[in-house]
Amino acid sequence: MQKTPVIACLLVDIGGVLLTDGWDRHSRQSGAVHFGLDLAEMEDRHGKTWDTHQLGKMTLAEYLDLVVFYKKQSFTKAEFQRFMFDRSKPYTDMINLVTQLKARYGLKVGVLSNEGRELNSYRIRKFKLGRFVDFFVSSCYVRLLKPDVDIFRLALDIAQTPASQVAFIENTAMFVEIADRLGVRGILHTDTASTREKLGALGLHKDGPVHASR
Numbered sequence: 001m002q003k004t005p006v007i008a009c010l011l012v013d014i015g016g017v018l019l020t021d022g023w024d025r026h027s028r029q030s031g032a033v034h035f036g037l038d039l040a041e042m043e044d045r046h047g048k049t050w051d052t053h054q055l056g057k058m059t060l061a062e063y064l065d066l067v068v069f070y071k072k073q074s075f076t077k078a079e080f081q082r083f084m085f086d087r088s089k090p091y092t093d094m095i096n097l098v099t100q101l102k103a104r105y106g107l108k109v110g111v112l113s114n115e116g117r118e119l120n121s122y123r124i125r126k127f128k129l130g131r132f133v134d135f136f137v138s139s140c141y142v143r144l145l146k147p148d149v150d151i152f153r154l155a156l157d158i159a160q161t162p163a164s165q166v167a168f169i170e171n172t173a174m175f176v177e178i179a180d181r182l183g184v185r186g187i188l189h190t191d192t193a194s195t196r197e198k199l200g201a202l203g204l205h206k207d208g209p210v211h212a213s214r
Helices: 025-035 039-056 060-067 075-087 094-107 117-126 150-158 173-181 192-201
Strands: 007-012 106-114 135-138 164-169 186-188
Touching: 007 094, 007 150, 025 039, 025 075, 039 060, 060 075, 060 117, 075 117, 094 164, 094 192, 117 135, 135 150, 150 173, 164 173, 173 186, 186 192
Parallel strands: 007 106, 007 164, 106 135, 164 186
Antiparallel strands: none
């Protein structure tokens, strides 16, 4: 008889796990080429403002005013924002895996992510993350950023699940290390196949028994 899995809650990053990164270095390089911007200058301004934006203390419009539209451009802010948002694509295999595990084992699923409010809201709506995510601990909502250990503690408080019964799927090694120090089962995500194996080692198998609703 198969044992009930120890894991009761999955914490999952969005960028790099469920979806592509929202506005990473590669996307900014593409944006600079597409709009004819000086990449080095944009990167310098981005580095000075992005954390403040992700903490919810600067709107996307204010970020763009400082990083792109501090001088006259031949394109509009709406055009640039649309380009930013269009960089987001789903990792359908990971979304399906998390959805299946939630259904089979009655897991709580939470997001633990560094994202700005406007992009975060767009991604949640566009890819219907609320279908399988129970709560969102996004930096823009809680005014904390990974690697601040307090955002991890807050996620555990919201989950109301012992750390030893929580698995955290994240594509940044440092953030996995922080979760491990709190007693969370950290999983460094590189691809769906290896993450599936690591979850299986914790007792979560996508072909496991369907869990009755709690």
